[in-house]
Amino acid sequence: MDVASFAGPFLPEILLLAGTLLVFLLDVVRVRRNEVVGAVTVLGMALALLFVLADLGFAPIAGLATISSGGIDTVPSGTPLYAVTSLGLVFQAIFLLAGLLVALASLSRPSRERGAPIFFGLLSLATLGMLLVAIASDLIFLLLSIEITSIATYLLVAYTRRDARSMEAAMKMYIIGALSTTLSFFGASLLYGAYGTTNLYAIRAVAGTGGYPVLVLLGYGFLIVGLAFKATLVPFHAWAVDVYDGAPTDVTAFLAGGSKKVGLFAFFLVFLGPVLLARTAPSGGPFTNGAVALGPVLQVTLSVLAVVTMTVGNVLALLQKEMKRMLAYSSISQAGYMLIGVAIGTAPALAGATLQMFAHVFMKGAAFLLVAGVAAWGVGPLIEDWRGLGTRRPLTAVAFALMLLSLAGVPLTIGFVSKFVLFSAAVQAQGYFVWLAVAGLLNSALSVFYYARVLKVIFFEAPAPRSEPLGVVAGASEPEVLPAGGFGYGRATAIALAVIVIVAVGVYPQPVLGAIQAAAQQFVSLGP
Amino acid sequence: MSGLPIVGFVGLSAALLAVGIFGILTRRNFILLLIAIEIAMNAGILNFVYFAAYTGGTAGLTGQAIAVVLVGFAATEVAVGLAIVLALNRLRGSINVAEATELRR
Numbered sequence: 001m002d003v004a005s006f007a008g009p010f011l012p013e014i015l016l017l018a019g020t021l022l023v024f025l026l027d028v029v030r031v032r033r034n035e036v037v038g039a040v041t042v043l044g045m046a047l048a049l050l051f052v053l054a055d056l057g058f059a060p061i062a063g064l065a066t067i068s069s070g071g072i073d074t075v076p077s078g079t080p081l082y083a084v085t086s087l088g089l090v091f092q093a094i095f096l097l098a099g100l101l102v103a104l105a106s107l108s109r110p111s112r113e114r115g116a117p118i119f120f121g122l123l124s125l126a127t128l129g130m131l132l133v134a135i136a137s138d139l140i141f142l143l144l145s146i147e148i149t150s151i152a153t154y155l156l157v158a159y160t161r162r163d164a165r166s167m168e169a170a171m172k173m174y175i176i177g178a179l180s181t182t183l184s185f186f187g188a189s190l191l192y193g194a195y196g197t198t199n200l201y202a203i204r205a206v207a208g209t210g211g212y213p214v215l216v217l218l219g220y221g222f223l224i225v226g227l228a229f230k231a232t233l234v235p236f237h238a239w240a241v242d243v244y245d246g247a248p249t250d251v252t253a254f255l256a257g258g259s260k261k262v263g264l265f266a267f268f269l270v271f272l273g274p275v276l277l278a279r280t281a282p283s284g285g286p287f288t289n290g291a292v293a294l295g296p297v298l299q300v301t302l303s304v305l306a307v308v309t310m311t312v313g314n315v316l317a318l319l320q321k322e323m324k325r326m327l328a329y330s331s332i333s334q335a336g337y338m339l340i341g342v343a344i345g346t347a348p349a350l351a352g353a354t355l356q357m358f359a360h361v362f363m364k365g366a367a368f369l370l371v372a373g374v375a376a377w378g379v380g381p382l383i384e385d386w387r388g389l390g391t392r393r394p395l396t397a398v399a400f401a402l403m404l405l406s407l408a409g410v411p412l413t414i415g416f417v418s419k420f421v422l423f424s425a426a427v428q429a430q431g432y433f434v435w436l437a438v439a440g441l442l443n444s445a446l447s448v449f450y451y452a453r454v455l456k457v458i459f460f461e462a463p464a465p466r467s468e469p470l471g472v473v474a475g476a477s478e479p480e481v482l483p484a485g486g487f488g489y490g491r492a493t494a495i496a497l498a499v500i501v502i503v504a505v506g507v508y509p510q511p512v513l514g515a516i517q518a519a520a521q522q523f524v525s526l527g528p
Numbered sequence: 529m530s531g532l533p534i535v536g537f538v539g540l541s542a543a544l545l546a547v548g549i550f551g552i553l554t555r556r557n558f559i560l561l562l563i564a565i566e567i568a569m570n571a572g573i574l575n576f577v578y579f580a581a582y583t584g585g586t587a588g589l590t591g592q593a594i595a596v597v598l599v600g601f602a603a604t605e606v607a608v609g610l611a612i613v614l615a616l617n618r619l620r621g622s623i624n625v626a627e628a629t630e631l632r633r
Binding site: 193 | 568601
């Protein structure tokens with residue numbers, strides 16, 4: 001294999017790796033200015049995103065594609081570690097957008113904050129791991145790629161190492177992360193024992209011949225638990241709220257908007273094979289071993305997990321008094337919606353779940369970025385502390401309101417489109433999946449309550465009396481006013497971008513939705 | 529190698545996993561917790577080694593290679609854990625996990 005054809009599928013990853021190394025090198029030669037290191041990271045991610053979009057075949061830049069058209073969406077021969085699928089490329093784009101938003105916003109961190117090289121280096125390293133997850137076709141490669149992301153994010157949470165709250169968050173995240181990794185690898189080892197291979201395509205091909213149904217069931221069981229921790233599914237979610245609350249808020253935006261979707265995409269890769277076979281052969285197909293048909297069992301398990309996750313997440317979000325914790329619980333409930341797609345396993349359902357994850361980057365990721373910007377002005381952590389923001393900062397308040405409305409699924413926002421596609425796919429699938437749609441709709445209605453409460457506080461309550469004006473960085477020795485409405489250019493750009501996507505895709509979803517639907521169709525017809 | 533008793537070996541690694549998880553759930557000292565994580569991780573690695581021997585041939589080599597990679601990975605993970613312990617100890621002078629309760633109100 002010559003170098004050029006090897007670099008083809010890995011060009012985005014190589015770019016991010018180069019970005020990471022360059023940032024750390026700049027640190028060695030004492031170039032540590034936030035804007036400089038941040039610009040290197042943003043540039044690397046933007047270039048990587050450009051090549052990913054070119055590989056997906058978007059018209060104006062398709063000439064830049066580095067993978068020949070025969071290299072995408074073909075069942076790999078032999079048992080390679082990676083296979084490029086169009087859905088994988090869509091997810092690479094989603095992950096890169098999440099990384100890019102956070103990197104852009106962090107360009108304008110207040111100047112007194114240190115550790116820019118560590119932050120940006122680890123951010124591109126974590127994104128690199130996420131890109132590898134999207135093209136994995138081997139169970140061990142997949143789990144190790146997830147670990148690249150995990151280890152980078154433990155350190156990202158801990159990078160402000162003099163802050164007791166974020167150190168505690170890092171500690172909790174590390175312990176739970178290590179536990180879930182252990183369980184995932186144990187499950188993978190059992191599957192290796194049952195099938196003699198760890199390649200996901202090969203597992204699907206040889207799946208009826210394994211002689212150890214107990215090993216298969218236990219293996220998939222351990223993998224569900226291990227990956228559910230990463231994807232913050234209830235009842236494996238308890239760590240997430242504390243971590244999202246304690247981590248530096250820009251890092252929280254990356255965790256909620258980006259890295260937890262790695263766990264959800266791993267659900268696509270690992271469990272779709274058995275679920276699909278259950279769909280084409282209702283008796284369980286080749287995954288039937290003895291009396292137990294794996295596919296239907298998995299579908300029921302994933303459906304129950306999905307319903308429990310969205311319900312518990314929403315009910316607990318209702319009870320929160322703090323902004324970050326409320327958004328964290330709402331993020332957990334959103335993971336439940338996304339899991340519906342895997343449980344059903346049809347192409348429209350996968351497309352809906354993928355669009356939901358795309359939307360979540362711009363709704364939840366950007367919401368956390370906005371919260372970080374507002375908190376830097378000295379606004380307290382409680383929802384109450386935000387009262388009167390609508391009169392004092394109308395633009396900021398309207399942007400935040402749009403994100404919350406989109407999270408609730410109000411029409412003409414991207415959140416409505418993704419939920420509509422997802423729930424109508426559930427109704428189409430018939431059987432008990434119709435109840436998944438019902439549960440999802442009831443949960444959306446429930447979520448409107450707590451989003452509306454926040455909107456009421458922001459727009460209809462009198463401002464809190466305070467001495468300093470909003471928009472000035474709090475706690476600095478001398479007053480520092482960031483440009484662009486107190487957010488700084490980078491953060492303002494990221495938030496504006498998110499608002500534009502929320503509204504534009506909500507009004508005219510066809511380009512994005514069409515690309516995702518085509519990719520999901522390909523994935524279902526040949527995926528692992 | 530197919531004469532080996534599969535139940536016995538998987539039972540052994542399952543016991544190892546149980547010991548590790550019990551340790552993760554009950555230990556309050558971060559260092560002991562790291563050791564428990566290592567024990568639990570080794571359960572999976574042991575499985576790979578055993579199944580590799582059981583499978584034999586070239587397919588078996590995959591399992592042995594994975595086992596070696598995972599040993600390296602486990603070391604990486606513990607290195608990060610130790611870094612967090614160090615920073616935590618510098619910050620609050622204690623590595624007791626139970627004392628970190630600032631975030632649960």
